[in-house]
Amino acid sequence: MPRRILLVEDDTRLAAMLLEYLGEAGFRVESAVEGERALERLAREPFDAVVLDLGLPDVDGLEVCRRLRAQADTPVLMLTARGDAMDRVLGLEIGADDYLPKPFEPRELLARLRAVLRRGARPANAGLLHFGRLEIDRDAHAVRLDGVEKPLTGHQFALLVALAEHAGRVLSREVLMDLVKGTTFEPFDRSIDMHISRIRAAIEDDPKAPRRILTLRGAGYVFSKSQES
Numbered sequence: 001m002p003r004r005i006l007l008v009e010d011d012t013r014l015a016a017m018l019l020e021y022l023g024e025a026g027f028r029v030e031s032a033v034e035g036e037r038a039l040e041r042l043a044r045e046p047f048d049a050v051v052l053d054l055g056l057p058d059v060d061g062l063e064v065c066r067r068l069r070a071q072a073d074t075p076v077l078m079l080t081a082r083g084d085a086m087d088r089v090l091g092l093e094i095g096a097d098d099y100l101p102k103p104f105e106p107r108e109l110l111a112r113l114r115a116v117l118r119r120g121a122r123p124a125n126a127g128l129l130h131f132g133r134l135e136i137d138r139d140a141h142a143v144r145l146d147g148v149e150k151p152l153t154g155h156q157f158a159l160l161v162a163l164a165e166h167a168g169r170v171l172s173r174e175v176l177m178d179l180v181k182g183t184t185f186e187p188f189d190r191s192i193d194m195h196i197s198r199i200r201a202a203i204e205d206d207p208k209a210p211r212r213i214l215t216l217r218g219a220g221y222v223f224s225k226s227q228e229s
């Protein structure tokens with residue numbers, strides 16, 4: 001699969017040259033001239049990296065980068081005006097992965113782009129949590145026990161992830177509520193305890209004698225680190 005790059009550059013001659021150059025290097029490059037258009041596309045389509053000019057006709061590159069960072073960690077390579085150290089520092093602070101001052105050699109851009117793509121690549125299976133026979137796949141929103149997928153609602157899955165990510169720590173109902181809030185669009189219509197009992201029915205060998213999610217009376221719940229007997 002060719003890597004998809006979004007090129008945001010209002011200098012149309014430079015953009016056309018980079019489109020061709022990066023295309024020949026094996027990338028699938030889409031381009032945008034305006035910051036708002038770029039943000040719209042980034043919200044709608046997956047890109048592996050963004051090459052982002054600092055000076056754009058509408059919102060500037062820093063603003064685009066800041067707004068992109070609020071929703072995604074897509075690697076960003078910023079193109080800056082020559083010698084503008086202020087922009088560089090600000091760009092890196094705001095979440096750009098690297099910057100390249102203009103003018104530059106296309107092969108320099110290619111090298112930097114490959115570097116940010118390597119750094120941005122998550123290790124395979126980074127979203128997987130393993131606890132003995134239980135596997136929680138945060139990327140696919142799936143839970144498997146002995147390799148068999150267990151159905152959970154969005155909230156139940158979010159609760160399970162919150163507990164598992166804090167395995168060994170007691171979490172009160174209030175803390176669990178906070179951790180889960182905003183993770184799904186479903187209204188939280190039932191109590192935490194009801195959700196926990198549904199999760200137990202799915203992932204415990206004996207839901208009446210749970211080993212994975214334990215109740216600490218008066219304190220809350222704890223996800224056990226050592227679940228195998």
Ligand code: CA
Nearest residue numbers: 010053055056
């Ligand atoms: Ca520009």
